[in-house]
Amino acid sequence: MENITFIIIGTIVGLAIGFIIAKFLEKGKASKTIASAKLEAESILRNAKTEGEGIKKDKILQAKEKFLELKAEHEKVIIAKDKKMSEAEKRTRDKESQVSNELAKSKKLNDQLQSKLQSVDHKNEYLEKKRSELDKLHKNQVQQLEVISGLSADEAKEQLVNSLKETAKSDAMAFMQTAMEEAKLTAEQDAKKIIINTIQRIGTEEAVENCVSVFNLESDDVKGRIIGREGRNIRALEAATGVEIIVDDTPEAIILSCFDSVRREVARLSLHKLVTDGRIHPARIEEVVRKTEKQIEQEIVEVGKRTIIDLGIHGLHPELIRAIGRMKYRSSYGQNLLQHSREVAKLCGVMAAELGLNPKTAKRAGLLHDIGKVPNTEVEVETPHAILGMQWAEKYGEKADVCNAIGAHHDEIEMKTLIAPIVQVCDAISGARPGARRQVLDSYIQRLKDLEEVAFGFVGVQKAYAIQAGRELRVIVESEKVNDDKAAELSFEISQKIQTDMTYPGQVKVTVIRETRAVNVAK
The missing domain is CATH 3.30.70.1350 (Cation efflux protein, cytoplasmic domain)
Incomplete structure (x- = not known):
């Protein structure tokens, strides 16, 4: 027991002594740590101070360098501005010298002009004096001649003029008679030559149309479908087109009869579409006829435009172009009206060129001379086609010479330009050539x-x-x-x-x- 007590006491004493020793050791270590920390702090401060001095020096150097750069740039700008100002001053001095030179030249020219004007004035005065002297001499000579001849100046002048008139009149009559005889000898020959050359240079086509068209069929079975039940299809087609449809015993053909060629063409194209499609009934017929009429109207305009482009005619009114296109579906005495008008236009152009006139104006009048035959309304008028065509041409802004040529090509009005007889002659040439028109009834x-x-x-x-x-x-x-x-x-x-x-x-x-x-x- 005592041993245990001594052991415990010894242990406690040992622990206390060890604790005291540890505290002493720790205190010594802390003092050493503080001393070393102070030394480290002093070294850090010294280093920081050294680095701060270095950074301060660097910044001062950089600031000095930047200042020098800005100063150099500023000096460059100032030098450039000085250079520009010196150049501008030099140009100004040059301009001033040029202006002074021009002023000097102008002053010199003014001086020369003044001297020349003075010399002209002197010459005018001299001429006036000479003219007055000549007038005096002329009057003296006239007075002397009057005294010698016994006639006054007016009487002598009258006698001289009368004698000259008689001589000139006789000479003029002789010249006119000679010219008329030569013209009679050569005019007919030259006219024939011009007309023959004109006809030879124009290629013509023969086209004779009637008032009926034949619509060919693949078989006669289609006729029944075209007629329809109790004839309703054919009645609907005739009512829509205004064309008489004749279905007879002619094999594989149907006759379309109408004086209006446009209606006949609408009926023919409508029949072609209906037969090709196969659906033939009144409603379908009306629809196809409407579409075909629109197609024909478009084609009329295209034909008119193509015609004036081919002939080199420009600036026509759209209504006149439409009238020219409708000529394709009209005929006169069996001759296709568009082909006839194109032919007359070409003949007029050639003949006008031969006679030294304007061929473009002649072509224009030749193409439009028969537009009065193409009605633009359903109302029939009794005005002659030449006068009606002239009225349309005036209405749509054609020139006076073209309008006169249209109205005078059948002598309904007086011819006022040289284009008018050319159009009349070319119209006669186109209509009278062999094969142009159908034969007369007899x-x-x-x-x-x-x-x-x-x-x-x-x-x-x-x-x-x-x-x-x-x-x-x-x-x-x-x-x-x-x-x-x-x-x-x-x-x-x-x-x-x-x-x-x-x-x-x-x-x-x-x-x-x-x-x-x-x-x-x-x-």
């Missing part, structure tokens, strides 16, 4: 009679009919005298006879018809 009827007479010259012919404007000859023979083989032979012989004995345009179809009829009467 020769046409005579040709049909001649066709029928050829058929009656063969044995067995009972009746003969020339149809389709002389394009077909239908021959009816007696069945007792002509058999089937003989009918074919007769058709060939009649065609050969027509070919050798007659002159006709195109071709003639000969159809021989032989039939047998058995007739009985029921009572």
Whole structure:
């Protein structure tokens, strides 16, 4: 027990002694730490002071360098401005010297001008003196002549003028008579030469139109669909187009009859669209006809524009262009009106160039000379087409010489320009050339009679009919005298006879018809 106590006491004493020793040691270590910290702080301060001095010196050096750079730049700017100012001063001095030189020259020229004016004044005074002296001398001479001749100056002048008048009149009459004789000898020859040259330089086309059009079909089955149930389709088509549609026994063809070529063309194109589409009923017919009419109107404008571009004519009013396009669907005595007008325009241009006139104006008048034949309304007017065309041309801003040429080409008004007779002559040339217009009625009827007479010259012919404007000859023979083989032979012989004995345009179809009829009467 005591040992344990001593051990515990010893342990406690040892711990106390150790604690005291540790405290002493810790105190010594802390003092050393504080001393070392003070030394470190002093070294840091010394270093910081040293670095601050260095940084201060660097900043001062940088500030000095920046100041020097700015000073150098400022000096450069000042030098540049001084240079510009010196250059501007130099230019100003140069300008001043130039101005002074110009002023000196101007003053010198003014001095010269003044001297020349003074010399001119002196010369004018001298001339006036000389003129007055000449007048005095002239009066003296006239007085002396009057004394010598016994006549006054006015009487002598009158006698001289009368003698000169008689001489000039006789000379002029002789010259005029000679010129008239030469003109009579050469005018007709020159006119023929100009006209022949003009005609030879124009390539013409022959175009004869009738008042009917033939619409070809692929088969006769389509005719029934065009007619429709109880004829409703064909009635709707005729009402929409204003064209008479003839469906007869002509194989694979329908006849469209109307005096208005535009309506015939609308009907033809509408029929083509309906037959191609296959849907043919009244509502569809009205729709197609409306679309076709719009298409034709557009085509009329395009034809007019293309025509004036081809002829080199510019500045026409749109209504005149539309009238020119409508000429495509009009005919005059069987001659297409647009082709006729184009031909007249070309002839007028060539002839005007030959005569030294303006060919563009002549072409313009030639193209428009028949626009009065193209009605722009549905109302019929009784005014002659030349006067009506002239009124339209005046309304749409054409020049006076063009309007006069249009109105005078059939002598309804007086010709006032040289273009007017050219248009009249070229219109006659275009209409009178061979093949331009269809034959007159008498020769046409005579040709049909001649066709029928050829058929009656063969044995067995009972009746003969020339149809389709002389394009077909239908021959009816007696069945007792002509058999089937003989009918074919007769058709060939009649065609050969027509070919050798007659002159006709195109071709003639000969159809021989032989039939047998058995007739009985029921009572």
